Amino acid sequence: MNDPEEQFVCPQCGTTVYEADKVCPKCGTLLDWSVDLNDAAVIAKPGMNEPYVAPMSLGDIFDRTFRLFGRVFSRSIIIVLILYIPISILLVKGAQEFYATIGEITARGQGAAPGSDEVLTMLGWMGLFGISVLLAFLASLCGELAVTNLVRSEFTGSSMTWKGAFMEGIGIRFLRAAGVVGLEVVLVVIAGVGVAVLSVALAAMGGAGAFAIVLMFLAAMCLGAFLFIRWALAFTVIACEDHGVLESFKRSWGLVSNRWWRVFGILLLMGLLVNFAIFLLTAPFTFIAMWGFYREYFSALSSAGTGQPDPTLMGKAMASMGPAVGLSMALNMMLSTLTKPVYMTVLYFDLCARKKEADAAYRSLPSEHQGDQPFRSLPEGRE
């Protein structure tokens, strides 16, 4: 396979592929170049490099998620603590000093403008807080990759140590995962700016323009939701299949193809359940962290009598809010890092299995019936 122009066929859909392709450009199937892709035996055995997992029902997905969460928990928590403890300290310090400066300004009451030195100090602490939020975000990428590696290894029966998973989480895959998220952010920003510019132009047209703006927002939201679900697995694909950024988008697109509503429903349900669980677990810790704020706030209310609090006391309340903000942010991110990759990986394996079954069903049909319903929509890459 030395000639880069030499043609091969995708074992999944039969599309022409080249050695430079990691995935089929049409159906998104991962291409295994360790075997001759033009070999008939390989073509007859599609998706050979994906571990076999049967398609799962919704109950199975939840059951597997729960079991796998328990199985990888001790290893995941080590990774998460290593990543988040230093960042939590930074977050708490940044938020504490930022809110303390706001508290000082609040304490002077309305009408007293802050001095330039105060503004610079506040901006400085805000900068530190911003940097620590960015670091926390990068840590969450690394942590989610590592936890995905652990869950994937449980699926494939090659149980990984936390060190192995962690090292993969900070390697080249980390850069690719950052690329996926970065590209998504860039697309959102471009779309946002485009919608804003068009809205300004349409606003000048009066009533019809307002109607057009509403329609445009609705269309943008629908398109955003469609793309979000189609590319939802790009991050997991990077961890499980070691693709580049664009290939992972293609692969995710192929996996979700024809199952958009199912993926949408599962992600919505799992997101609601997990966020509710995180809220229940973090509420007492957040309350304890906010104890100082509440005490100062209630003291301010009590002293006012009428419910219009004294600015000095409100300033003290504001100053005591910082550590709680930093801590609750760190805690939420830690719990999200522990849970989200688990259900995303389970969903990924379910979709792999469904795609494989759908393609096998399609192939088993006589060629003259391959365009018939209900098989017409099964393999998105068929010729």
Place this chain on the structure above:
Amino acid sequence: MEDEDPASGGSPAASPPGTPEGTWERGGRSLNSAALAGLLGVGVIYFYGQSFVVTIAVLATTGREAFAGQTEGLFKHLITIAELTKTPIRVCLIVTQFAFMLLPTLWLIRRWHTADVRSYIRLRRCSPSQLALAVCAIAFLFPVNIVVSEFFESRLNIPEKLLRINETLFTASGAGELAFVILAIAVTPAICEEILFRGYVQRTLERTIGWKSVVVVGILFGLYHMQPLGLLTLSGLGLVFGYFYYASNSLFPGMAAHFTNNLLVVVWLYIVKTDALGSFHLTTGAFTLLASIALPSAALSLYLFHRVSTKPQTPAG
């Protein structure tokens, strides 16, 4: 150990012979996952559903008043809003607890576990002595709960007016209103919350982790109420209700205890509001003294309950 059922002498079955098993049981999935999925699923339906219904009811009742300027001060504004909205919120509590908590729970049990829902949740008779002792234990714990709650409230310097506003929902000012508040605050949660927490979650967890389910569900019961100040007392109550359920093999002692606790809160607030005790007032110090006497009595009631309850013990529980 996973599918051992302590309540039925360690047999794996969740339902009596001949009763069709639900999808979760047939699929051989983890019972712990079922309990967690049920708790979170019902929680999401209940909290989002209730928030939506209550918001609509409050807006329909107060209109723009809720967002009007606070010319008379924050407290007066809040008191006005609380008085205006207390009845619709009570109605919403009753409706949402039955519609968004009880019905989904019963549906889940029927679909996932067994068609014999009554047996699964242990809606079966218990002895009168168990009922009486459960009620006594909770009644004796009431002053202790008051002292613990007041301790936290005093540490936070919560303004007295704010506390009274918070209590508006639970406070009746006449006999007719008292009956309605008892229905909303005491009867409804005693049925709906007990069936969800004890009848489903604890029952399901008990099949895998035995007595530890009492502790786990007790803490979850405290967390579920989303009242950080009451976390300690609510979790403590959850533990006691769970123990009644576990030891008696019946839902009724826990229901009776839950009803008694909430009834005492409503009646106590009613007495304070209507000044029924006249010049007689219980200070925090008097309550502390009362609690110190009541605590051993509660412990004795719990011990006697333990003695009269003869739950078959298995390796799983």
